[in-house]
Amino acid sequence: MVEKNDVTRLTYEQALAELETIVNTLESEQRSLEEALSLFARGQALTQHCTTLLDKAELKVRQVSDAMLETPTAED
Amino acid sequence: MTAFYIKGMLELMEQPSLFAPTFWTISDINRYLRQMLEDDPQLQDLWVQGEISNYSRPASGHLYFTLKDSSAALKCVMWRSDAQRNKLPLRDGLAVEVHGKVSMYEAGGQLQLYADLIRPAGEGRLYQEFLRLKAMLEAEGLFDPIRKRSMPPFPHRIGIVTSPTGAALQDMLNTLRRRYPLAEVILSPTPVQGDEAPAGIVAALERLNQAARPDIILVARGGGSLEDLWAFNDERVVRTIAASEAPVITGIGHETDFTLADFAADLRAPTPTAAAELATPNRLDLLATVEEQTNRLNKTMLSIISDLRWQLNDQHNRLQRYSPLNRINNYRQRQDEITHRLHSAMLHNEQLRRIHLESLHTRLESLNPAAVLKRGFAILTRREDDQVITSYRQVRSDDEVQVQVSDGKFSAKVLGS
Numbered sequence: 001m002v003e004k005n006d007v008t009r010l011t012y013e014q015a016l017a018e019l020e021t022i023v024n025t026l027e028s029e030q031r032s033l034e035e036a037l038s039l040f041a042r043g044q045a046l047t048q049h050c051t052t053l054l055d056k057a058e059l060k061v062r063q064v065s066d067a068m069l070e071t072p073t074a075e076d
Numbered sequence: 077m078t079a080f081y082i083k084g085m086l087e088l089m090e091q092p093s094l095f096a097p098t099f100w101t102i103s104d105i106n107r108y109l110r111q112m113l114e115d116d117p118q119l120q121d122l123w124v125q126g127e128i129s130n131y132s133r134p135a136s137g138h139l140y141f142t143l144k145d146s147s148a149a150l151k152c153v154m155w156r157s158d159a160q161r162n163k164l165p166l167r168d169g170l171a172v173e174v175h176g177k178v179s180m181y182e183a184g185g186q187l188q189l190y191a192d193l194i195r196p197a198g199e200g201r202l203y204q205e206f207l208r209l210k211a212m213l214e215a216e217g218l219f220d221p222i223r224k225r226s227m228p229p230f231p232h233r234i235g236i237v238t239s240p241t242g243a244a245l246q247d248m249l250n251t252l253r254r255r256y257p258l259a260e261v262i263l264s265p266t267p268v269q270g271d272e273a274p275a276g277i278v279a280a281l282e283r284l285n286q287a288a289r290p291d292i293i294l295v296a297r298g299g300g301s302l303e304d305l306w307a308f309n310d311e312r313v314v315r316t317i318a319a320s321e322a323p324v325i326t327g328i329g330h331e332t333d334f335t336l337a338d339f340a341a342d343l344r345a346p347t348p349t350a351a352a353e354l355a356t357p358n359r360l361d362l363l364a365t366v367e368e369q370t371n372r373l374n375k376t377m378l379s380i381i382s383d384l385r386w387q388l389n390d391q392h393n394r395l396q397r398y399s400p401l402n403r404i405n406n407y408r409q410r411q412d413e414i415t416h417r418l419h420s421a422m423l424h425n426e427q428l429r430r431i432h433l434e435s436l437h438t439r440l441e442s443l444n445p446a447a448v449l450k451r452g453f454a455i456l457t458r459r460e461d462d463q464v465i466t467s468y469r470q471v472r473s474d475d476e477v478q479v480q481v482s483d484g485k486f487s488a489k490v491l492g493s
Contacts, residue, residue: 012258013230019309026376028391028472036380045375050366051084052317057257061249064264 007045012053017046094313104184110180113187119178122188124150125197128170139166141388143189152376154174154191164194171197202302206309210336213311218318220338225323227343227355228291233260234355235290237280240265244327244348251349256356264414268352271375273307278316292355293320295337296327296348308335317341361464424472449482456480459487 007015022043029034097145100108113119126143133139137156142149152174154162164172173426176191213219234252238245240263252261264284279296285291295317297305307313308328317324318340326341329346338344345351396402441447445455456465471477475490 011230011232016210016362016365016369019100019366019373023369023376025370026380027372033380033384040377041370044141047366048251050362053258054366056361058259059253059257059259061261061263064262064280064288067416 007042007049010046010049012050015046015050015053019043019050027076094233096327106180106182110182114177121177122175123200124174124176126150126172126174128166128172130169131168132165141166141416143172148205150178150189151187152191154194158192160458162194164196165192168248173197173200173238180273196301196303199302199482202306206336208300209309209311209314210339212315213336218314223318224342227325229357231256231259231291231355233262233288233290235262235264235288235293236285237264237266237277237284237293238297238348242268242298244296247347248294248296248327248347248352251352252356255353255358257359269300269304269307274310274313277310277313281320282314292321293322293324294327294351294355295341296351297329298348299330299333305329305333305335308331308337313337314340323353325354341481362442390393432493446482449480454479454481456488472486 010018022039025031026039026043031039080227109436124143126145129142129144131150132139133354137159139152139154139159141152144150153175158391165170173190173195174189175193176189178189179185180189181188182191203301208461217223236245238248241378249261252259261371262284264280266280267273268277281295283291284290295308297308305328314336317326317337323342324340325343325345326335326338327345327350328335328338329347331346334344345354345355449455457478457480458465458470459478463470465477471490473492475488477488478485479488
């Protein structure tokens with residue numbers, strides 16, 4: 001099972017996509033109680049992360065400079 | 077003198093007769109002239125170029141002015157309905173191009189240009205250039221809908237090409253802050269009008285694409301005249317936008333302003349604020365989505381647990397029904413019953429025995445010789461062998477006998493039998 005502490009490193013887009021997958025899985029597939037509980041816990045962690053991102057985020061504004069390429073974007 | 081006389085006579089003969097059979101009224105003449113003017117198609121739809129003078133705008137709302145060039149002047153009027161639609165501020169000395177028709181104000185015999193449109197002088201020329209460039213670039217396919225890319229739904233990095241001091245930038249930042257603060261904004265500043273603008277915009281775009289690799293680029297500036305916005309019709313700017321690695325959203329001027337940059341962009345917004353809106357999802361919508369997923373998650377989990385609990389209950393019930401415990405309980409119950417019956421039986425038995433015993437006891441008691449003795453009987457025994465005498469034959473006269481009565485014994489002699 002995936003670790004919970006790497007949830008916070010996901011982008012909003014990634015976290016939301018995983019959350020939707022988990023919900024779909026729980027709704028449609030039969031899983032053991034243990035698996036269901038584990039998925040549920042991960043789902044809760046993802047929800048929390050998404051909400052935190054949306055509530056706490058502050059717009060970062062910078063001016064373009066040639067050194068900018070060193071900063072990785074989420075796709076990197 | 078004769079020459080003058082003859083000349084005069086000839087002129088007199090050429091003059092129109094002072095006693096014509098018909099004559100015109102002033103109204104007739106003016107009406108005739110007006111009709112002539114309005115019958116001429118060239119005069120009904122024309123553009124006139126000149127400088128404004130004697131400009132006045134009375135309370136009626138109609139505009140009155142004179143258009144002049146270096147050697148001539150023409151009176152103009154613009155009715156209030158057209159004047160209200162006119163956005164160009166008018167004043168004496170302004171060089172303009174005016175569209176309208178030429179006719180005559182009959183009552184005053186006034187030749188006039190009835191204007192319906194006024195634009196700055198030279199704008200006509202600019203607009204021609206606009207059309208020429210548009211046709212050329214369109215033919216190259218730069219504006220093809222196929223080329224237009226869709227926007228990433230969750231942009232991480234948004235580049236902005238605009239003037240650092242304009243209101244457009246602040247409007248866009250406010251919009252982004254409100255809607256999608258998750259994004260990072262990279263500003264690439266440039267002048268947005270004037271001669272340096274086209275080169276500046278090109279450089280700003282290239283810098284963004286090369287140095288910052290944004291997910292979306294917004295190209296924006298506030299409203300202005302065709303001349304103010306002209307940099308965004310510049311061929312270099314249009315080509316750079318078309319070649320941009322990141323998809324471009326333009327928000328230039330007001331709703332009705334269309335520049336060639338807008339046609340080349342992947343998406344055109346009517347204003348800078350709208351451009352920022354098109355680039356991002358709304359934070360509130362996103363929160364609602366998360367909440368919806370959370371509700372589904374909780375509901376599903378509860379449902380799963382509820383199902384499992386029901387299954388467990390069902391199994392439990394079935395287990396109970398076939399449990400050996402039942403049998404044990406059954407046996408216990410039977411045992412209790414039997415034990416109880418045993419006790420009852422035993423009790424009953426004991427009672428019977430007791431009764432029996434008591435009756436024996438009573439009978440025994442009644443057979444107690446002591447009781448008999450108390451009733452006055454005595455036990456006689458022969459002195460010689462202690463034999464109990466039960467018959468008269470056991471004794472003869474003068475035998476000594478022992479008499480036992482209830483409280484002791486004494487001797488006696490037999491007198492005779």
